[in-house]
Amino acid sequence: MSVESIDPFGLPLTMNHWLMKSELDVYPYSQLVADGWTHWDGVRNYQARNMMRDAMKVGDLVLFYHSNTKPPHVAGVARVTREGYGDFTSWDASSKYFDEKSTADNPRWFMVDIEPVCELTMVPLQDMKDNPNLEGMPLLQRGQRLSVQPVTEEQFAEVLRMAGVDAADL
DNA sequence: GCCAACGTTGGC
DNA sequence: GCCAACGTTGGC
Numbered sequence: 001m002s003v004e005s006i007d008p009f010g011l012p013l014t015m016n017h018w019l020m021k022s023e024l025d026v027y028p029y030s031q032l033v034a035d036g037w038t039h040w041d042g043v044r045n046y047q048a049r050n051m052m053r054d055a056m057k058v059g060d061l062v063l064f065y066h067s068n069t070k071p072p073h074v075a076g077v078a079r080v081t082r083e084g085y086g087d088f089t090s091w092d093a094s095s096k097y098f099d100e101k102s103t104a105d106n107p108r109w110f111m112v113d114i115e116p117v118c119e120l121t122m123v124p125l126q127d128m129k130d131n132p133n134l135e136g137m138p139l140l141q142r143g144q145r146l147s148v149q150p151v152t153e154e155q156f157a158e159v160l161r162m163a164g165v166d167a168a169d170l
Numbered sequence: 171g172c173c174a175a176c177g178t179t180g181g182c
Numbered sequence: 183g184c185c186a187a188c189g190t191t192g193g194c
Contacts, residue, residue: 021191021192023192045177046177067191067192067193068191068192068193070193070194071193072192072193125193142174142175143174143175143176143191144175145175145176145177145190145191145192147191
């Protein structure tokens with residue numbers, strides 16, 4: 001989930017890896033590529049919010065997962081380009097994500113910005129379940145529904161390996 | 171379409 | 183603070 005590395009100035013950096021779910025027919029990876037970047041609005045779950053607000057950092061890498069499709073699968077890699085900030089759809093009365101308790105001054109909900117890094121050959125959910133190297137990955141836990149999840153660096157690299165990509169080449 | 175697994179809501 | 187009812191997620 002978190003690996004220490006050293007930046008060119010000798011300071012310790014923390015690099016995190018994540019998985020974000022998107023329904024294929026709502027916002028596919030190809031749309032992220034077409035848009036160039038997007039804000040990840042509409043998350044209304046406190047655990048997911050806390051990760052976006054507190055833990056996701058610029059440069060963090062994200063597995064982009066397509067849910068509600070057959071088969072469900074990881075479709076690409078994205079990168080965080082802006083850290084947690086108030087989700088403006090939460091104080092937009094015309095938005096379906098409107099929450100009267102959230103304001104620009106005191107947001108209840110947060111989002112991050114992401115950009116595409118590389119599309120992957122589809123990595124199906126079942127293949128990940130069948131891979132013993134991914135044991136313990138949150139996505140594979142029974143009943144796990146969080147739309148934003150942490151992933152260890154090892155799990156991240158393994159999923160890329162399954163798609164024929166070396167994480168070190170990103 | 172089914173249903174398990176949760177999270178949220180609201181009465182008490 | 184408990185817990186039943188309800189809504190949502192998301193694989194199957």
